[in-house]
Every structure is written in structure tokens, then in C-alpha cells.
Amino acid sequence: MALRRSRPGTQRLAALAASAALVLVGCDSGSPSASADGRQQLTVAALPLTDSAALYLARDRGLFAKEGLDVRIQPVQQSIQALPALLKGQVNVIASANYVTYFQAYEKGTLDLRILAEGVRIAPHMMDVLVPRDSALKSPADLAGKKVAVAVLNNIQSLTLDAILDARGAGRPVYRQILFPQMGPALERGQVDAAHAVEPFDTAIQGELGARVLLDGGSGPARGLPASGYITTGDFVKKHPKAAEGFRRAVEAASELAARDPGAVRAELPKYAKVSADQARSIHLPGYPVTADPAALRRLVRLMRTEGLLKKDVDPAPLLVK
Template identity: 30%
Template sequence: MVATALTLVTALSGCSLLGGSDEESEPQSGGNGKLETTTLNISIMKTTDLAPFHLAMQEGFFEDEGLEVKFVDAPSGGESVNKLISGEADISYSSYTPFFLAESRKAGQAKGGVKIVADAASAGPNSCMVVALPNSSVKTVQDMAGKRVAVTATGTISDLLTMSTLKTKGVDYKSIQWVKTPFPATADALKAGNVDAAFVTEPFLSQTQTVAGALPIFDTATGPTADMPVAGWGSTGDFVKKNPNTIAAFQRAMQKGTDLALSDRTLVEPLLVKFSGVDENIAKVATLLTFQSKLDATRIQRVPDLMKDFAVITEELDVSKMIVPTAPLT
């Protein structure tokens, strides 16, 4: 909910879920005008912060907007953004870093660049943690210098949040030995002694504690990185320009799904089990990311700024030029 940082590398079925009637062949009103297209191809992943999307599907919010949603699976945030750039997806879910990496490298320039159409999640307290086993040499944040630390990949929310926290605490973050480890393999990497500590989010925070006996060492979403935006939904400039009413309909459906998810956690837990591969017991206790939907340029600007601070990108990006204003609910 994070980058590749928040991805479970397991495939969905590649099936589609219909949000509109099979009898509807012509674009129709999404509330603020005639839809330019009623079918959306969306790239998603098995992350816990996609619960609002699945809730919107379940409750018929996309159908209410006249949309038929077909989703395709991506194994990582980077691959999800690649599907967007290649035209395989009209809208993609990803942690924010791949969107900004693509924009900084002008990967989508031929299609009008990358646009952010909806927020998804931010890092709430105790949702993005560094953990270690009881026999590890890492007992506190001050022990991290020079250690082997599991992250999904470098240049992602995983290592950025960790480095920012270490820098704030006066720890030499440049000495860290980053070990690329998919979240599902983190518990095994800890037990095998391949890493001294690991960055994890839910459900893997609970999984590493249950399976490997890991202990939380420090929260990476505090101080300068408190409530850091971690994931969102993107499209291309060309698609947004050609389909403004369709994008607005998507935004309204996602806002309704997000509002409902925030209002009743018991609606979210079964979706974590069904779509994110989360054990039922873990779903009940997992510390979830903070669901978001409405876009705030100032808040999301923190992500590319952090990426530039740690040389993941070399130029400044103006998020306000990438954001598609959130359509009001009707």
C-alpha cells in the first residue's frame, strides 16, 4: 500500500469483475456527463490497501457509475506501471515510487506522462515496521548501522522510509546492506539468518511475528515520515484527457469504497482473506495502512521530495501538475 513495498507476489486469476450490465453497449452517464468508455482495464496487486477497491466492486459502486471493470494482475508496482505505459491497463495501482520514477525518466511521455487519479493509502502508526528475531544483533534502531536488511527492492518506499528514520536517529543509513527479499519470503530469510532485520508491512508484519517469532524494532512511519503517502492509482495524460467523465466516475466509486472501508473494519477483514491471501486470524489483528482516496498535492509531494533527498530521482517533480482533481460525490 507499499511499492513494490506493499506487494504480495502472488497472482490473481486474471479474471474480470463486471461492474455494468452486459446489455449496455453505449457509454452512459457517470453522474457528471456521458462516459467516454464504460470499460476500464485496471492493473492491481494482492495488497491489503486494495480493500476499498474490492469493497467498491462488491457493493456495486462501479456499476452504479456505469462502469465495467476488468482487472489484470501485476507482480510489483513497477510492473503495474509498466502495464499502464504499455497500454495494457487504463488505470494502475502501485506504490507511489514507480509512478514518480516513470515520470522522472519520461517513460510515459509519448502518452502524455503519468497522472495520479486517486490516492490509496498512507503509512499509519505501526503499519510499516522494521523487525528482527530475538537472537539478532539488532535490538534497537541504533544497532542498524552496517546490518543486512531485507527490503522488497531499493529505491522503494521500503528502503526510503527506513533510511529516513535512520537519518533522523543519527544512524549511518549509507552503511546498510540491502537484501532484496519479496515480502512472502521475509520470514524465511529471517529464520535462515540471511538478514539481520527486515522492513515489513501487514500482513507480513503479523506473519513474521507468528511464523518466525520476529519482534518489532522500530516504526518507520514516525517523525518526518508520519502519515507518508505510500500508494495510489495512476493513468496516462492521454487517457485522462480523452476520458474525463470516465475518470471522474472511477474516482467517485473509489471514494465511496474508501469511505465505507473506513467506516466499518468488519467489512474489510473478509476481503483481506479473499483477495490478499491473509489468514483469517491475521486479518482480525493486522494493523492496516490508512485508506485514502481524495488527492492532496501537498501531501503527496512528500514522496518525490523524499526520493530526491535519497537520490532515487535526480530532478524535482511538481506533483500538482500530475494530479487529476478529485471529482465530487454526487
């Protein structure tokens, strides 16, 4: 059934959609060059999610400047949309990059993947399965065979949700690909039965469209799993080792700040995610690891192998930039 209509909610979701507009088309080459003050310029593609908080903190707190970097951020709706630009050198780094997508590209040989830094790990309610307030779906078991919106098919959302449902002995849903900004309207119109939304869209849909949480997407086998990172190519690291190392140090310093002071993240979110200060105060934040952990990434690889999203093991350790 449709959600109750809310004009402010529709306006807010439209703002979220605008913030995620793809602007890479027609952009100048992202090949590193020196800015007027001598800093090395880098172009980074990023989603307007809580995953990207360390990137914006590093920029706004001067951590990139401290490393001699001038970081330009290009918003995208899906990290996969930035992959062609990365391969062409139009962007140097993809932030909030869904590991599943890029491990798959690495396995297929379409990307010489390098991980500059970890982004986030899954924490309780950083993503939720949402349904209309008056939905007939009352428990996770009711999702079997129902249409659930995810941002990208066969990716971290469906991977973790399937694992959670399997652990509960529940049947699996049918996934529909819908971009995060469009999930609320799709749920409202009844195009899907549920939406697997990530923050800050999760909180926006709940607060402004009246949705309720059917299942915590950060629970059970999903909890603590690496979800996204800052990725680049082997060629970039080889040609620009100082920039790669400086970027890693700046992001790790920002991640340490985010982990130590969640208030810094909540203050940063309205600047780039188009959420209000009130919404930012109630958003469920992910975990911000200070350093990349090969063991944690191997756990993700094992789950991908179990679910058939990888045909062979991928060792993440050699892919980490140190």
C-alpha cells in the same frame, strides 16, 4: 539466526505468494470495452496489500457498477511489474502503485503519469522492520551495515526507513531486494538480517514465523506520508475521461468507507490477501485518505529530492485527475 520453523506459517506464506503471482503475461488487451450489461470494462493491476482495500471494496460493494464500470483485477507481485502492461494498454490502472517509482518514471519521461486517487498514507506499524526472535539486533542503531529486505530498491521502504534512522542518528543498513511473499523465508534462512515488511505480510511473518518488531516503519518522519495511489496515463484520461472520473469517485467513496469503518477493510482482506479472519482482525491498517492532497504529495517529493531519488521538483497538482 534462523527463525523457528512453523509448518502452518510456511503454508500461509506460500498462499500469500500464490495470491501475488503475476498474471499479466499473456492477458488480453485492457483497452476499455463494453461488457454484456453495457458497463465499461477496466483492467486494474493490484498488489495483495492493505493498500488495495478500497479497490476491492469498490468492486464488491457495487461502487464501480454504480459508475457504469466493470473492473477486472489482475494480481501482481510488484506494482512496477505492471508498468509495461500499462504503457501497452494491457491494463488501464495500477492500484497500490508505489509513488516513488512512478514519480521517477515521470521525471525520466517514460510515463505520462496521472493520479486517479490516493491509495494509502503511512500509519504506525502498517510496515515494520522485523528480525528473528533470537536476533542479536536489539535496537534500530544495530541495523547499520546489516542486510535488510525491501520489495523494491530505492523506493518508499528504503526512503522512509533511511529518514527514520537519520532522525534517530543511527547508521543505515544495506538493502536487498526480496519480494514480500519471500521475505519470511529469507529471514528464516538467514539470507537477510531483517525484513521491512508491509501488511498483511508483516503480521503473517510475526505470527507464524516468530519474528519480532525492531522498528515501527510508520513512525517519525514516515508517519502520514503518502505511500501509494491509483495511477494511469495521460492518454487514458484523455480518451476515457468519464471512466477515469467514475473510477476516481468509486475509489474515493470506498476510501471514505475504509476510513470510517476499519471493520469493512478487515472483512475484505481475507477475500483477496489470503490472510485468515483472525489475522485480519490484528493487522495494522494504513490511513485511507478520501481525496488526494497535493501538499501531502509535495512532502514526499521533497523527501525524494533530499535523498537523491529525484533530480528536480515534480509538482503533483497537475497530475491529479479531478
